[in-house]
Amino acid sequence: MVELRRIYLEESAEIIYLKADAIIQGEKQSLWYATARENKDYISTSNADAFILFIFIYCVFENLEFKSNVPISKRLKFGLVEVLLPIFQEMGFKTTKEMFDLKLEDETKYPEASAIGTAMSFGVDSFFSYIKGRESINKINYLTLFNAGAFGQYGGEKALGLFEAMKLKVIDFASQNKLGFVWVNTNLNEVFKMPFVQTHTFRNFACVLVFQKLFKGYYYASGINIKNFKLNKLDPAYYDLINAKAIAANSLELYISGLTENRIEKTRAISDNEVTFRNLNVCLITPDNKNLNSENNAPNCSKCFKCARTMVTLDILGKLDNFSDVFDLKVFNKNKFKYLAELKYKQYRSNDVLAKEIFNEAKTKGYNIPIKVYYYTVLRIFQPIIRKINNA
Ligand SMILES: [Zn+2]
Numbered sequence: 001m002v003e004l005r006r007i008y009l010e011e012s013a014e015i016i017y018l019k020a021d022a023i024i025q026g027e028k029q030s031l032w033y034a035t036a037r038e039n040k041d042y043i044s045t046s047n048a049d050a051f052i053l054f055i056f057i058y059c060v061f062e063n064l065e066f067k068s069n070v071p072i073s074k075r076l077k078f079g080l081v082e083v084l085l086p087i088f089q090e091m092g093f094k095t096t097k098e099m100f101d102l103k104l105e106d107e108t109k110y111p112e113a114s115a116i117g118t119a120m121s122f123g124v125d126s127f128f129s130y131i132k133g134r135e136s137i138n139k140i141n142y143l144t145l146f147n148a149g150a151f152g153q154y155g156g157e158k159a160l161g162l163f164e165a166m167k168l169k170v171i172d173f174a175s176q177n178k179l180g181f182v183w184v185n186t187n188l189n190e191v192f193k194m195p196f197v198q199t200h201t202f203r204n205f206a207c208v209l210v211f212q213k214l215f216k217g218y219y220y221a222s223g224i225n226i227k228n229f230k231l232n233k234l235d236p237a238y239y240d241l242i243n244a245k246a247i248a249a250n251s252l253e254l255y256i257s258g259l260t261e262n263r264i265e266k267t268r269a270i271s272d273n274e275v276t277f278r279n280l281n282v283c284l285i286t287p288d289n290k291n292l293n294s295e296n297n298a299p300n301c302s303k304c305f306k307c308a309r310t311m312v313t314l315d316i317l318g319k320l321d322n323f324s325d326v327f328d329l330k331v332f333n334k335n336k337f338k339y340l341a342e343l344k345y346k347q348y349r350s351n352d353v354l355a356k357e358i359f360n361e362a363k364t365k366g367y368n369i370p371i372k373v374y375y376y377t378v379l380r381i382f383q384p385i386i387r388k389i390n391n392a
Pocket of ligand 1: 303
C-alpha cells in the first residue's frame with residue numbers, strides 16, 4: 001500500500017523542491033522533484049499529478065493499493081483509471097480500479113501555460129523531435145532535461161554527475177537557439193527502484209507534470225514505429241500512442257513525435273540541418289562508457305555500435321562529411337567494412353529491424369557493399385565457435 005499524504009514547496013538559495021510525504025509499504029518517505037529556483041512560478045501545486053503518475057505505475061507493476069490525500073487533476077484521473085488501467089489489465093497486470101483511492105479531484109486550468117517543450121539529449125531521436133517540432137503548428141520553444149533514469153535507472157551520484165554535465169550542454173544549446181530551458185532532478189529513481197526500460201515514458205511524463213503552469217504541450221520522442229504497435233510489458237515505447245492519450249493534465253497535452261518515420265528517415269531529416277553538425281552525440285552516455293571524459297561528457301567514440309550504426313547510415317545517405325566535427329572519419333574509413341559486417345551479422349542473426357532498414361536504403365541508393373564485408377560477416381558468424389574451440 002502506498003499513501004500520498006501532502007505536497008509542499010521548499011526553497012534553498014538556488015533550488016526549489018516540490019516535495020511529498022508518503023507512506024510506502026509502511027515506511028515514511030520524503031519524495032521530491034527539484035529544479036532551479038527561477039522556475040518556481042511554473043510549478044503547479046493544485047494537484048499532485050507528478051507524484052501520482054509515478055506512484056500509479058509503481059502500484060500497477062507491484063500490484064499494490066494506492067491512496068492519495070492530495071488532489072489529482074481530473075483529466076489525469078480519467079486517463080489513468082479509464083484509459084491506461086484497462087490497457088495494463090489487458091497486458092496481464094492484476095491491479096483493479098478498486099485499488100486506487102483518488103477521491104480528491106482538481107479542476108484548475110492554467111491559462112498562462114503556453115510553452116511547448118521537448119527533451120534534448122543530442123541523439124538522433126531527440127534532434128528529430130526538435131527539428132520537426134520547430135516546424136510544427138505547436139512550435140517547440142522550450143527544452144528540458146530530466147534526471148529521471150536515463151543517466152542511471154536507480155539514480156545515485158554517478159547518474160547525477162552525467163546529468164549535470166549534460167545540463168551545461170543543453171543550457172548552451174538553448175541559449176544559442178533562443179529557447180527556454182527547464183531541468184528536473186528527483187529522488188524517485190532511488191526510492192522506487194523501477195527498471196528504466198519498462199517505465200521510461202512514465203518517468204519523463206511525470207517530470208513534465210511538475211510544470212503545469214509552464215507547458216501546454218510536450219513532445220516525447222518515439223523509439224518504435226507505429227507499425228510495431230504492441231501491448232508490451234517490457235517497453236512502453238511500443239504503446240506510447242496510448243500513453244500520450246491517457247497522460248495529460250487539465251491544461252497540458254503530451255504528444256509522441258516520430259511515430260511514422262523509421263530510423264533512416266529520422267537520420268535523413270536531421271542530416272541536412274546545420275544545428276546537428278556540431279552537436280550530434282549518439283554515443284551512449286552512461287557511467288560505463290569508457291569514452292567518458294573528466295567533464296562527464298562522452299564525445300562520439302566512433303567505435304561503439306551506436307556510433308558505428310549512425311556513421312554507416314549517414315555514409316549511405318551521403319551526409320557523413322557534414323559530421324566531421326563530431327565523428328572521427330579516419331576511424332570510420334579504416335573500419336567501415338567491419339561496421340557494415342557487424343550490421344549484416346545483426347540482420348542475419350536476430351533479424352534486427354534497424355540493420356534491415358539500413359541495407360534496404362543501401363540498395364535503393366546503390367551503395368556499394370564490397371565482397372570483403374561478406375567475408376567479415378562470415379568471420380563474425382563463426383567467431384563464437386572459434387572462441388569456444390580455443391577455450392576447450
Ligand atoms: Zn560511441
